[in-house]
Amino acid sequence: MLGIVRQKMLGQSLLKIRPAISVLRSYSSAAKQMTVREALNSALDEEMSADPKVFLMGEEVGEYQGAYKISKGLLEKYGPERVLDTPITEAGFAGIGVGAAYYGLKPVVEFMTFNFSMQAIDHIINSAAKSNYMSAGQMSVPIVFRGPNGAAAGVGAQHSQCYASWYASCPGLKVLSPYSSEDARGLLKAAIRDPDPVVFLENELLYGESFPVSDEVLDSSFCLPIGKAKIERKGKDVTITAFSKMVGYALKAAEILEKEGIDAEVINLRSIRPLDRSTINASVRKTNRLITVEEGFPQHGVGAEICASVVEESFAYLDAPVERIAGADVPMPYAANLERMAVPQVEDIVRAAKRACYRAVPLAAAA
Amino acid sequence: KRFSSDLFFGVPKSLINGIPKSFQCSLPLLRPHCLFPLFYILLPTFSSFFTSHFLSFSFFPPHSEENGYSFLTFQVRRPTIPSQHHFSKQPSYNPHYRLTLPRFHPQTHPPQFFFQFESPPSIWDRRQESKSKSTPNLLITKKEGLELYEDMVLGRAFEDKCAKMYYDRKMLGFVHLYNGQEAVSTGFIRLLKQQDSIVCTYRDHVQALSKGLSARAVMSELLGKATGCCRGQGGSMHIFSRKHNMLGRFAFIGEGIPIATGAAFTSKYKREVLKEADCGHVSLAFFGDGTCNNGQFYECLNMAALWKLPIVFVVENNLWAIGMSHLRATSVPQIYKKGPAFGMPGVHVDGMDVLKVREVAKEAIGRARRGEGPTLVECETYRFRGHSLADPDKLRDPAEKAHYAARDPITALKKYLIENSLANEADLKAIDKR
Numbered sequence: 001m002l003g004i005v006r007q008k009m010l011g012q013s014l015l016k017i018r019p020a021i022s023v024l025r026s027y028s029s030a031a032k033q034m035t036v037r038e039a040l041n042s043a044l045d046e047e048m049s050a051d052p053k054v055f056l057m058g059e060e061v062g063e064y065q066g067a068y069k070i071s072k073g074l075l076e077k078y079g080p081e082r083v084l085d086t087p088i089t090e091a092g093f094a095g096i097g098v099g100a101a102y103y104g105l106k107p108v109v110e111f112m113t114f115n116f117s118m119q120a121i122d123h124i125i126n127s128a129a130k131s132n133y134m135s136a137g138q139m140s141v142p143i144v145f146r147g148p149n150g151a152a153a154g155v156g157a158q159h160s161q162c163y164a165s166w167y168a169s170c171p172g173l174k175v176l177s178p179y180s181s182e183d184a185r186g187l188l189k190a191a192i193r194d195p196d197p198v199v200f201l202e203n204e205l206l207y208g209e210s211f212p213v214s215d216e217v218l219d220s221s222f223c224l225p226i227g228k229a230k231i232e233r234k235g236k237d238v239t240i241t242a243f244s245k246m247v248g249y250a251l252k253a254a255e256i257l258e259k260e261g262i263d264a265e266v267i268n269l270r271s272i273r274p275l276d277r278s279t280i281n282a283s284v285r286k287t288n289r290l291i292t293v294e295e296g297f298p299q300h301g302v303g304a305e306i307c308a309s310v311v312e313e314s315f316a317y318l319d320a321p322v323e324r325i326a327g328a329d330v331p332m333p334y335a336a337n338l339e340r341m342a343v344p345q346v347e348d349i350v351r352a353a354k355r356a357c358y359r360a361v362p363l364a365a366a367a
Numbered sequence: 368k369r370f371s372s373d374l375f376f377g378v379p380k381s382l383i384n385g386i387p388k389s390f391q392c393s394l395p396l397l398r399p400h401c402l403f404p405l406f407y408i409l410l411p412t413f414s415s416f417f418t419s420h421f422l423s424f425s426f427f428p429p430h431s432e433e434n435g436y437s438f439l440t441f442q443v444r445r446p447t448i449p450s451q452h453h454f455s456k457q458p459s460y461n462p463h464y465r466l467t468l469p470r471f472h473p474q475t476h477p478p479q480f481f482f483q484f485e486s487p488p489s490i491w492d493r494r495q496e497s498k499s500k501s502t503p504n505l506l507i508t509k510k511e512g513l514e515l516y517e518d519m520v521l522g523r524a525f526e527d528k529c530a531k532m533y534y535d536r537k538m539l540g541f542v543h544l545y546n547g548q549e550a551v552s553t554g555f556i557r558l559l560k561q562q563d564s565i566v567c568t569y570r571d572h573v574q575a576l577s578k579g580l581s582a583r584a585v586m587s588e589l590l591g592k593a594t595g596c597c598r599g600q601g602g603s604m605h606i607f608s609r610k611h612n613m614l615g616r617f618a619f620i621g622e623g624i625p626i627a628t629g630a631a632f633t634s635k636y637k638r639e640v641l642k643e644a645d646c647g648h649v650s651l652a653f654f655g656d657g658t659c660n661n662g663q664f665y666e667c668l669n670m671a672a673l674w675k676l677p678i679v680f681v682v683e684n685n686l687w688a689i690g691m692s693h694l695r696a697t698s699v700p701q702i703y704k705k706g707p708a709f710g711m712p713g714v715h716v717d718g719m720d721v722l723k724v725r726e727v728a729k730e731a732i733g734r735a736r737r738g739e740g741p742t743l744v745e746c747e748t749y750r751f752r753g754h755s756l757a758d759p760d761k762l763r764d765p766a767e768k769a770h771y772a773a774r775d776p777i778t779a780l781k782k783y784l785i786e787n788s789l790a791n792e793a794d795l796k797a798i799d800k801r
Contacts, residue, residue: 336539
């Protein structure tokens with residue numbers, strides 16, 4: 001009798017720990033869950049083991065295991081010559097990375113946040129981005145600048161800016177921004193293998209989020225093409241483009257809209273430069289309405305560029321003005337309630353979708 | 368009549384029975400003739416400890432530049448241009464310090480000023496001296512001492528409260544605490560006037576409090592309230608105050624130094640171009656050891672010395688930049704040496720001793736006010752907590768932490784005040800309560 005009780009309790013405890021042991025392939029239907037952090041870590045690990053010219057450089061990447069634990073375990077595995085802890089000199093080590101890339105290595109330079117890249121922006125733009133052109137193709141700079149971008153929780157104005165539009169306006173650079181673990185893995189591998197300078201914008205709040213990944217993604221040669229967007233959710237009423245964290249918000253907004261009868265198509269841009277204009281335009285030609293969502297400042301932002309591109313190529317197909325959702329035009333405030341107001345929320349996307357579908361009062365009348 | 372059962376190894380049983388049983392059996396070991404062998408073992412190991420206590424002379428570590436710091440160094444460093452080496456012996460402590468005359472040497476021309484700095488006796492030595500002297504030569508008055516104490520205790524209490532708020536989830540984002548470094552803030556800022564400006568990095572709630580902002584305003588700011596000093600818009604890392612001339616705390620570590628240099632430039636400009644009276648306003652830039660690897664630091668040292676700006680560069684060298692040890696990040700870890708390279712005095716001081724810091728600060732700020740130019744002061748200090756409250760702080764050696772915890776500036780000042788009869792326990796407890 002005791003044996004039966006024990007079996008029952010064991011069964012119950014198995015049920016409780018089932019999500020945790022889903023990594024074991026004992027259930028054929030459950031996909032493996034992987035956090036973005038693990039995805040980035042595994043991508044770095046695999047690329048570093050595949051190519052000895054790849055090295056990682058940044059503040060606290062080695063002994064501290066990464067400021068956000070992205071490079072955990074890499075120092076033990078590859079040693080201090082390939083995983084370099086730098087002093088606090090962004091301009092210095094970004095420049096050193098670019099120099100190493102000029103001369104044949106493949107550096108991955110980590111900025112603790114992309115806000116600090118402003119100290120090194122001279123090297124990213126002038127030394128890395130422009131040199132292939134200036135040297136007529138002689139100098140190739142296979143460098144990756146990566147780090148978290150955009151707002152985190154309560155970190156104030158100097159730690160919360162989104163740099164997607166800044167870097168995306170510069171010819172010579174490639175700018176990537178993943179959302180899920182699959183994006184993170186595939187795009188980081190593609191970036192490291194790419195012979196051009198790549199700015200890889202991650203998001204601190206996404207690091208801990210886990211997404212299901214298929215076996216194909218876990219393969220060490222998995223790579224996503226740069227310059228192709230992904231349609232996360234197919235729809236026919238309105239197109240919502242987003243990147244990084246805003247994709248999650250857009251998907252949630254799409255679920256809310258579905259209950260109201262609006263079928264939204266969500267495009268995960270993945271690559272900000274080069275922008276996948278063909279996918280966006282094809283989608284707009286299908287749905288006839290567009291909403292662009294981003295976290296950064298509105299003026300001269302990614303949304304502005306998408307809007308202009310659609311107006312240039314698919315103007316006749318637009319049934320409503322393009323709605324731009326962006327962060328508030330103000331340095332990020334610190335107080336939690338102000339911060340919530342300064343970053344786009346799911347309700348904002350829903351409201352904009354409704355405006356685009358003429359379900360609510362149009363903007364001009366409301367102003 | 369005496370029976371053997373009355374005695375336990377020569378000690379009457381009646382005495383033994385009073386002692387707990389666990390100690391009774393160890394008594395035979397404590398007989399004097401049994402203890403002598405222990406001295407042969409203990410004396411060599413503890414001899415340096417004993418001698419250092421009374422003859423600080425013998426405790427100076429070898430003058431090995433290439434090691435950088437060992438965390439046990441207390442001494443003040445000397446400038447290392449060979450022509451200046453005229454010390455054939457280690458200096459004895461002396462409460463006076465002297466400014467050398469400019470020396471001409473082909474290698475160092477134009478002439479450079481150095482502080483030949485023999486620091487005031489450390490408070491540990493004071494303890495010995497005050498027993499022998501009846502009226503010791505004190506560095507501060509009672510009022511000043513209590514003010515310093517109150518300032519440091521306020522800072523410590525504030526930081527501990529911040530930690531509590533953070534763990535209660537009332538405070539978000541980054542919170543960088545200043546426990547252990549209060550001596551630097553108090554030692555410098557308490558000597559400033561309201562019009563003097565300070566610029567800091569993100570670790571400076573306590574600088575704001577020392578400068579005069581109310582604890583209520585700063586705490587409200589950290590909690591994101593509209594009553595905070597920046598209406599909740601700046602947050603922990605961005606405390607500004609026009610009224611108290613706290614020109615801000617900057618999250619980017621090198622960023623504040625040019626700002627402070629600019630403030631010093633304004634002060635000089637007002638004095639010389641706009642001919643305003645009473646413009647001997649000094650600017651202080653506080654930053655850490657990690658900042659000293661940043662280009663902006665060197666650019667500002669150069670320009671400040673070139674234009675003789677009234678600024679003091681205060682390096683709070685707590686030996687760690689998040690998880691990066693200063694020794695791993697810097698080719699020449701002695702930061703004070705970088706001052707003379709740009710033509711300004713570089714002074715190293717024990718940043719855990721508020722009185723020493725204050726003496727150096729007086730001289731440096733005085734220099735700046737008189738128009739003699741900038742000074743680089745390196746305060747060797749330590750942060751008791753991690754880099755921020757989210758930092759697991761695994762990389763620092765616990766022995767190092769314990770060592771610096773023993774040199775806590777607040778307890779040190781407390782001891783000094785009490786031993787020199789400047790205050791008594793009751794006064795200090797009253798301050799603690801407040």
